[in-house]
Amino acid sequence: MKPVRVALGAFLVLIGVVWFLQGIDVLGGSVMSGVTLWAVLGPVVAVVGVLVALSGFRGRRRNGHHRA
Template sequence: MRWVWAGIGVLLVLSGLVWTLQGLDVLGGSVMSGDLTWAVIGPITAVVGLALTWFGLRKRGS
């Protein structure tokens, strides 16, 4: 089950990165391009993804 959390986390990090770049108008070709709302939502999503990835990959204590 931990690998599922890690996988979801990685997907959230990648999505957050793309959303941030689109919000900052670095990546074009989308309705989200140039919309600063996505420049805020993207990093938040990426941080949540990092937390889920860390949770999924950490070793359990014995």
């Protein structure tokens, strides 16, 4: 496991969710609130975060064997 990738992925998911909620105007009080761009970019960033986090959980293979 690569904890840095997992942490970075979790951070990206959190940022993506916040951006999405601001974009759909659920979280107000920001210049990003109610702006469609953030409603679109938020889920994209969240999905990238999930992929980064999952890559941190994958073990590296050497000679066909997983590292412990």
